[in-house]
Amino acid sequence: MKQLHVLLPLTLFGVVLAxxxxxxxxxxxxxxxxxxxxxxxxxxxxxxxxxxxxxxRDELVGQPWVLNVWASWCGPCRxxxxxVIDIARRSGVAVFGLNYKDQPAAARAWLASLGDPYRAxxxxxxxxxxxxxxxxxxxxxxxxxxxxxxxxxxxxxxxxEVVREKVEPLLAQLKAEV
Amino acid sequence: xxxIRPRGSLVAVLLSSxxxxxxxxxxxxxxxxxxxxxPAAFSNEAPRANSDPALEKRVMSVSAELRCLVCQxxxxxxxxxxxxxDLRNQVRDMLREGQDERQVLDYMTxxxxxxxxxxxxxxxxxxxxxxxxxxxxVGGVGTLWFILYRRxxxxxxxxxxxxxxxxxxxxxxxxxxPVSLKKxxxxxxxxxx
Numbered sequence: 001m002k003q004l005h006v007l008l009p010l011t012l013f014g015v016v017l018a019x020x021x022x023x024x025x026x027x028x029x030x031x032x033x034x035x036x037x038x039x040x041x042x043x044x045x046x047x048x049x050x051x052x053x054x055x056x057r058d059e060l061v062g063q064p065w066v067l068n069v070w071a072s073w074c075g076p077c078r079x080x081x082x083x084v085i086d087i088a089r090r091s092g093v094a095v096f097g098l099n100y101k102d103q104p105a106a107a108r109a110w111l112a113s114l115g116d117p118y119r120a121x122x123x124x125x126x127x128x129x130x131x132x133x134x135x136x137x138x139x140x141x142x143x144x145x146x147x148x149x150x151x152x153x154x155x156x157x158x159x160x161e162v163v164r165e166k167v168e169p170l171l172a173q174l175k176a177e178v
Numbered sequence: 179x180x181x182i183r184p185r186g187s188l189v190a191v192l193l194s195s196x197x198x199x200x201x202x203x204x205x206x207x208x209x210x211x212x213x214x215x216x217p218a219a220f221s222n223e224a225p226r227a228n229s230d231p232a233l234e235k236r237v238m239s240v241s242a243e244l245r246c247l248v249c250q251x252x253x254x255x256x257x258x259x260x261x262x263x264d265l266r267n268q269v270r271d272m273l274r275e276g277q278d279e280r281q282v283l284d285y286m287t288x289x290x291x292x293x294x295x296x297x298x299x300x301x302x303x304x305x306x307x308x309x310x311x312x313x314x315x316v317g318g319v320g321t322l323w324f325i326l327y328r329r330x331x332x333x334x335x336x337x338x339x340x341x342x343x344x345x346x347x348x349x350x351x352x353x354x355x356p357v358s359l360k361k362x363x364x365x366x367x368x369x370x371x
Contacts, residue, residue, distance in 0.1 A: 031247060031291060034291040
């Protein structure tokens with residue numbers, strides 16, 4: 001009985017500690033996307049380089065692609081941009097940009113000064129497609145397989161670790177899938 | 179704050195430092211995700227002047243069920259973050275088209291997950307969330323009852339104060355403070371004399 005008096009509080013303390021440990025190390029800003037494993041939402045959007053031409057989701061299906069949501073007003077987009085350039089060059093997978101609630105002139109100037117890794121950039125002027133993709137913070141990056149299914153979503157700027165440990169292995173896998 | 183006893187303030191310090199840690203961790207992405215002032219042309223909420231109050235009331239009541247993902251601890255009814263304004267407009271459009279509340283909530287859940295719902299659905303992953311507090315209450319009351327029950331069955335002698343002879347040497351009560359204080363005072367006086 002004496003032992004219980006010592007062990008019980010200790011055990012309870014351990015349980016509380018475990019919960020706190022899990023709770024405090026989770027990132028509350030990272031919301032799991034319900035889109036993972038589901039078909040990428042459809043869109044038909046004008047291209048940034050030529051607004052008279054439209055690009056639809058169905059035109060992109062058939063091979064794996066990356067959708068990178070960015071805007072010229074978004075500071076962290078500037079930070080991650082070299083990594084996006086790197087992914088586009090090294091992986092050989094097509095990277096498409098989704099220019100979210102931006103002004104086309106500012107967006108074009110941004111790409112001209114920082115480099116344009118995108119196969120094409122889509123203009124989402126009112127953010128409607130952003131809502132369909134569950135975008136709540138820019139930048140966001142989606143990896144989509146050749147059947148058009150969303151396989152991964154990253155919220156916030158890409159980091160070298162995320163690219164090395166998650167993006168590149170998954171892209172290699174998506175390329176190998178038939 | 180100043181009148182808090184030392185032990186209370188220690189707990190307060192511990193709690194607030196935990197909060198700080200939690201807050202610091204959200205900060206990194208929060209700065210990345212907060213949309214700065216975007217072109218004014220896009221940020222306008224649909225004009226309210228000519229909208230009907232009944233619709234507006236429904237928009238606000240549905241919006242109050244939805245979490246703003248940029249600010250996280252506000253509903254999209256409370257928040258003026260740009261995404262919240264966009265989502266309110268979306269809610270308004272859907273209600274105007276004649277969709278009901280359930281359809282709007284489903285639409286948002288399909289895009290942002292259960293996290294947008296301020297009242298999470300009851301499913302296998304949320305059982306602990308829903309019934310955890312009740313479980314804790316039952317456990318606490320049960321423990322209390324068990325202790326009181328055991329105590330009520332003890333013989334009256336168990337409640338007598340411990341005799342000094344019962345205690346091991348190192349648990350003997352310390353001499354009463356006033357005596358030793360007086361003695362110290364007495365010694366000091368003798369020394370200074």
